[in-house]
Amino acid sequence: MQLYKPVQHKLSAYCRVVAGTEEKAFDLIQDTLAGAFENFHTLRDREAFQFFLIGIARNCHLKQQRRKRFFEKSTNAGYVSAEIQPDSTEMQYDVELLRKCIARLNEEQRETVLLFHIMGFPIKEIAQNLAISEAAVKNRLVRGREKLRDLLSDKESERMRNKSVNKINQPTK
Secondary structure (H helix, E strand, C coil): CCCHHHHHHHHHHHHHHHHCCHHHHHHHHHHHHHHHHHCHHHCCCHHHHHHHHHHHHHHHHHHHHHHHHHHHCCCCCCCCCCCCCCCCHHHHHHHHHHHHHHHCCCHHHHHHHHHHHHCCCCHHHHHHHHCCCHHHHHHHHHHHHHHHHHHHHHHHHHHHHHHHHHHHHCCCC
């Protein structure tokens, strides 16, 4: 518990982002903690406890996704959610748009973008804990950002087209 208290907030944030809803995030946190207690003896470095938990959370989430696909025969990529308190309707739209676009990234890019931008881990730590090179992390980040940029610009263009169509179709006074 001494190791868990300092990383509790980051684990919670990570689980909310990958799970999609508060209920699913709560379940994921429970599964993660159960897995951590069962496998605590395998932890070699107490400094890496945070990544130990995130690795377990990631594996639990992937296991849940595989089960979901198996039982529902669904190809749905999931829904990304984070605890953000938008202060305007436009901000809500932007946050929702970003969540949907992040969900459309491939698994490697999504995970790397979340660990770096949402969780705030340095590239070196991400590389060590994902067992890939720093160059691979940077590459995933660049490609993930490019894909997000493309997805967001496509959505924004679509939004602007819809706005102009709505203005044209509004009755004049």
